[in-house]
Amino acid sequence: MSVPATSSNPPAGTPFFRSRWVEVPDSVVGVADRGLPKGFRAAGVAAGIKPSGGTDVALLVCDAPDAVSAARFTRSGTAAPPVLVTKDESRLDALRAVVITSGNANAGTGRDGFTTARQVRAAAAEAAGVGEDEVAVCATGVIGVPLPMDVVPQGVAAAGTALREDGDEDFRRGIETTDLFPKTATLTVALDGGEVTLHAVCKGAGMIQPSFATMLCFVTTDARLSAETADLLLGVCVKRSFDRISVDGQLSTSDTAVLIASGASGIAVEPGTPDEQRFGLALDALLRQLALLITADGEGARRVGRVTVRGSDGPACERVARQVANSPLVKTALYGGDPNWGRIVQAVGAVLPGPALNPVGVRIAGVEVCRDGQEVVFDRPALEALVRDVEVEYDITLGAAVGEDGGVPDFANETEVYFSDLGHEYVTLNAEYTT
Amino acid sequence: MSVPATSSNPPAGTPFFRSRWVEVPDSVVGVADRGLPKGFRAAGVAAGIKPSGGTDVALLVCDAPDAVSAARFTRSGTAAPPVLVTKDESRLDALRAVVITSGNANAGTGRDGFTTARQVRAAAAEAAGVGEDEVAVCATGVIGVPLPMDVVPQGVAAAGTALREDGDEDFRRGIETTDLFPKTATLTVALDGGEVTLHAVCKGAGMIQPSFATMLCFVTTDARLSAETADLLLGVCVKRSFDRISVDGQLSTSDTAVLIASGASGIAVEPGTPDEQRFGLALDALLRQLALLITADGEGARRVGRVTVRGSDGPACERVARQVANSPLVKTALYGGDPNWGRIVQAVGAVLPGPALNPVGVRIAGVEVCRDGQEVVFDRPALEALVRDVEVEYDITLGAAVGEDGGVPDFANETEVYFSDLGHEYVTLNAEYTT
Numbered sequence: 001m002s003v004p005a006t007s008s009n010p011p012a013g014t015p016f017f018r019s020r021w022v023e024v025p026d027s028v029v030g031v032a033d034r035g036l037p038k039g040f041r042a043a044g045v046a047a048g049i050k051p052s053g054g055t056d057v058a059l060l061v062c063d064a065p066d067a068v069s070a071a072r073f074t075r076s077g078t079a080a081p082p083v084l085v086t087k088d089e090s091r092l093d094a095l096r097a098v099v100i101t102s103g104n105a106n107a108g109t110g111r112d113g114f115t116t117a118r119q120v121r122a123a124a125a126e127a128a129g130v131g132e133d134e135v136a137v138c139a140t141g142v143i144g145v146p147l148p149m150d151v152v153p154q155g156v157a158a159a160g161t162a163l164r165e166d167g168d169e170d171f172r173r174g175i176e177t178t179d180l181f182p183k184t185a186t187l188t189v190a191l192d193g194g195e196v197t198l199h200a201v202c203k204g205a206g207m208i209q210p211s212f213a214t215m216l217c218f219v220t221t222d223a224r225l226s227a228e229t230a231d232l233l234l235g236v237c238v239k240r241s242f243d244r245i246s247v248d249g250q251l252s253t254s255d256t257a258v259l260i261a262s263g264a265s266g267i268a269v270e271p272g273t274p275d276e277q278r279f280g281l282a283l284d285a286l287l288r289q290l291a292l293l294i295t296a297d298g299e300g301a302r303r304v305g306r307v308t309v310r311g312s313d314g315p316a317c318e319r320v321a322r323q324v325a326n327s328p329l330v331k332t333a334l335y336g337g338d339p340n341w342g343r344i345v346q347a348v349g350a351v352l353p354g355p356a357l358n359p360v361g362v363r364i365a366g367v368e369v370c371r372d373g374q375e376v377v378f379d380r381p382a383l384e385a386l387v388r389d390v391e392v393e394y395d396i397t398l399g400a401a402v403g404e405d406g407g408v409p410d411f412a413n414e415t416e417v418y419f420s421d422l423g424h425e426y427v428t429l430n431a432e433y434t435t
Numbered sequence: 436m437s438v439p440a441t442s443s444n445p446p447a448g449t450p451f452f453r454s455r456w457v458e459v460p461d462s463v464v465g466v467a468d469r470g471l472p473k474g475f476r477a478a479g480v481a482a483g484i485k486p487s488g489g490t491d492v493a494l495l496v497c498d499a500p501d502a503v504s505a506a507r508f509t510r511s512g513t514a515a516p517p518v519l520v521t522k523d524e525s526r527l528d529a530l531r532a533v534v535i536t537s538g539n540a541n542a543g544t545g546r547d548g549f550t551t552a553r554q555v556r557a558a559a560a561e562a563a564g565v566g567e568d569e570v571a572v573c574a575t576g577v578i579g580v581p582l583p584m585d586v587v588p589q590g591v592a593a594a595g596t597a598l599r600e601d602g603d604e605d606f607r608r609g610i611e612t613t614d615l616f617p618k619t620a621t622l623t624v625a626l627d628g629g630e631v632t633l634h635a636v637c638k639g640a641g642m643i644q645p646s647f648a649t650m651l652c653f654v655t656t657d658a659r660l661s662a663e664t665a666d667l668l669l670g671v672c673v674k675r676s677f678d679r680i681s682v683d684g685q686l687s688t689s690d691t692a693v694l695i696a697s698g699a700s701g702i703a704v705e706p707g708t709p710d711e712q713r714f715g716l717a718l719d720a721l722l723r724q725l726a727l728l729i730t731a732d733g734e735g736a737r738r739v740g741r742v743t744v745r746g747s748d749g750p751a752c753e754r755v756a757r758q759v760a761n762s763p764l765v766k767t768a769l770y771g772g773d774p775n776w777g778r779i780v781q782a783v784g785a786v787l788p789g790p791a792l793n794p795v796g797v798r799i800a801g802v803e804v805c806r807d808g809q810e811v812v813f814d815r816p817a818l819e820a821l822v823r824d825v826e827v828e829y830d831i832t833l834g835a836a837v838g839e840d841g842g843v844p845d846f847a848n849e850t851e852v853y854f855s856d857l858g859h860e861y862v863t864l865n866a867e868y869t870t
Contacts, residue, residue, distance in 0.1 A: 076781070076784035076785060076787075077783065077784040077785070077786070077787025077788055077793050078780045078781065078783055078784025078787065078793050078795060078808065079784065105777075107777065107780070107781075108776070108777050108780045108805060108808060108809065108810065109808075109809055109810070110807055110808045110809025110810075111809065112809065113809070142777060143777025143778065143780060143781060144776055144777035144780065144805065144810050145777075145810070146810075248763045248764065249762075249763070250762060250763070250764055250781060250782070250785065251781065251784060251785035252781065253780070253781055253784055327684075327685060328683045328684070328685070328763065328857070328861070328865070329683065329685055329865055332861070332862055332865035332866040333865065333866070335862065335866045336865070336866030336867055338866070341543070341579055342540075342542065342543050342577060342578025342579035342580075343578065345513045345542070345543045345578060345579065345688070346511070346513065346542075346578060346685060346686065346687065346688055347685070348512065348513055349511035349512040349513025349514065349686060349688055350511060350512070350685065350686035351512070352511075352512025352513065353512055358512050358513050360513060370543060370579065372545055373513065373543060373544075373545045374543065374544055374545025374546065374547065374548070375543065375544070375545075375579050375580070375581075422763070422862065423862055423866065424859055424862050424863075426763070426767070426862075427767055427770065427857065427858055427859050427861075427862055428859075430763070430764055430767035430768065430771070431767040431768070431770045431771030431773070431858065432771055
């Protein structure tokens with residue numbers, strides 16, 4: 001698929017950790033733009049699913065028989081057959097292979113979709129030399145079209161033949177669809193026992209919404225983890241990354257995140273140790289930056305916003321953050337570089353009980369524009385320059401700027417959501433292409 | 436504001452009742468494109484709020500001292516001061532005047548906004564010769580900017596001087612902002628005692644969402660209604676019209692609907708009579724067509740969709756209908772004339788519990804495309820022609836096409852939402868203009 005380039009397409013040499021909203025812990029002593037950890041091989045081949053002839057079958061294999069894993073899936077009520085087959089029929093704590101078809105989501109395909117998902121999983125097990133229940137099967141692309149089983153099994157077999165320790169680039173291409181730039185990195189993480197490698201690759205551009213919001217993410221490491229630790233760390237880090245972003249408020253049928261630890265470094269990450277914290281912080285930074293890259297590569301995105309909401313009522317903060325992040329009026333203003341705080345107040349009001357006067361406070365790019373529901377004097381030209389940055393912050397407070405007793409207000413709860421803007425390229429992509 | 440014309444701009448001579456989704460009852464014996472009922476005068480003047488110099492203060496007055504009224508308001512938690520002043524400080528069952536400023540919503544204006552809303556109401560009371568608590572005050576336009584009180588009171592006084600029985604055209608212009616075409620009609624309704632006149636005018640283009648979704652609507656009639664009947668009929672008809680539409684899923688701070696009955700015809704509409712039904716059906720048809728015109732004039736809209744959801748679980752039907760109507764993926768597909776049912780299944784799944792296989796059924800423009808979650812064979816070129824119509828129907832069923840016992844499935848609940856598409860003009864309007 002040919003898509004227009006946008007300003008979000010980063011120039012060569014852009015560092016992986018590029019967002020001001022990601023703190024890179026000291027335990028990360030190296031950042032490379034590619035490279036699999038020890039114990040893994042990967043491949044990507046063109047099987048003929050994508051009309052473009054691009055790479056569309058990807059295979060990742062862990063050669064360690066005692067690999068441990070963890071996984072998270074979309075909560076969609078119309079989840080795709082590959083998601084349901086993996087979730088219900090594979091050993092999520094002992095996955096050793098992942099197979100992905102791209103260009104076709106094998107979603108909205110009913111009973112036949114289950115049959116083909118199982119066939120793809122079986123083909124991958126054979127190609128990888130592992131058990132069928134050690135394979136996660138994923139698919140991304142158009143919904144409602146049967147997977148072309150005249151070409152997919154041969155593609156999976158070819159991927160098995162092509163598996164290489166440096167196959168991560170081919171693998172990445174094999175999972176991408178409308179992505180404009182790669183979303184992957186390889187970290188070196190310093191632990192007490194030595195250095196381990198942590199690699200993640202993900203894809204995702206449209207159909208991204210904040211309730212577990214990645215299409216696909218695959219994390220590999222040569223650290224030795226218990227299944228419980230893998231599950232805990234993946235769960236926490238997904239909640240703080242993919243679960244906090246929104247491109248278009250849409251929930252994919254196919255979201256899948258998998259972490260596999262080969263243990264090939266011989267270095268264990270034990271629960272409750274400083275090493276667990278070091279490894280966890282590195283994973284957290286990695287997934288947060290990847291989530292922000294997905295947001296920045298949201299279909300047609302020009303800018304990324306962060307909305308932070310503070311107040312006494314936690315669920316209200318959450319509702320407001322989601323509503324602002326998904327408001328087409330806020331998103332078009334972000335696209336237009338317009339510090340339009342009235343639209344933010346509108347979005348806040350939509351999910352608060354009313355009518356009554358809500359003393360809302362709004363800061364944009366650090367500049368206070370609204371206090372207690374009323375505009376405050378600010379330097380508009382200066383703010384207009386600030387909101388043309390690639391990352392724009394919106395800080396919202398729910399409640400009076402001064403507490404009822406004249407003291408500090410109660411802003412005990414805080415939540416944040418990252419979101420992309422809404423521009424012409426989103427409309428073009430989604431009106432003129434069937435995706 | 437200069438906005439691009441779209442194909443939704445109807446050619447001259449287009450009949451008012453133009454949607455296939457509105458049934459016009461036999462009691463409607465005349466449809467005119469303008470004209471106030473007996474007992475009303477109206478005016479619109481240019482006070483200097485709109486930078487364009489357009490008409491921006493509108494005044495409507497009922498000369499009958501015993502007029503009865505009813506009103507409905509936005510449920511926004513950041514409702515504008517005019518909404519709160521009217522709701523809390525005016526006699527909603529005995530309104531005799533409505534004053535509207537357009538080009539400035541007097542929203543996000545805090546305590547000062549209450550002061551100016553009360554001042555506008557007082558000026559209108561004096562101009563109309565009625566009590567302050569008999570005035571509804573409304574405002575629509577940009578949020579967060581103080582109302583220019585150096586020009587508004589004089590504008591209201593000038594509108595008072597300009598009041599005329601045929602002032603409805605000026606009034607309409609005075610309430611519009613980004614509207615591309617008028618949304619008004621005057622019906623003649625035949626009752627047992629004779630004919631009564633029913634007039635309504637509304638405005639609204641952006642910031643329209645399905646939970647009570649008009650910006651402003653004013654209904655007048657010379658029928659004699661009790662306050663209870665006025666409230667009942669307005670409430671029911673608003674629920675079936677403005678409450679069922681969505682342009683962009685956004686909740687305005689300013690939504691207001693007012694019905695005033697002058698009784699000047701001398702013909703009473705008594706509760707529980709066939710006349711109440713006749714009058715109610717006419718009001719229903721009028722407001723439903725107006726709601727559809729608002730949707731068709733959604734900022735940049737090219738087409739209007741109707742999503743109808745049937746299933747055994749009423750709240751689930753409602754959630755699904757809203758989710759589909761507000762999905763940017765569904766809306767861009769509607770804009771592009773793409774019968775993309777996969778995106779509909781995606782939206783359905785986002786608000787259903789999962790993951791599990793949901794046997795969803797989808798028909799587009801009457802053509803079955805998905806049964807039990809799986810595509811069925813259909814004539815795609817023929818369907819592609821159908822979805823390029825100005826009105827496109829989406830019928831969704833939640834549950835298996837055949838009931839568990841092999842019999843009729845349980846589709847006891849049904850709900851519908853009307854929505855506009857999402858196109859380049861929406862982005863242009865909302866990214867390049869501060870509205």
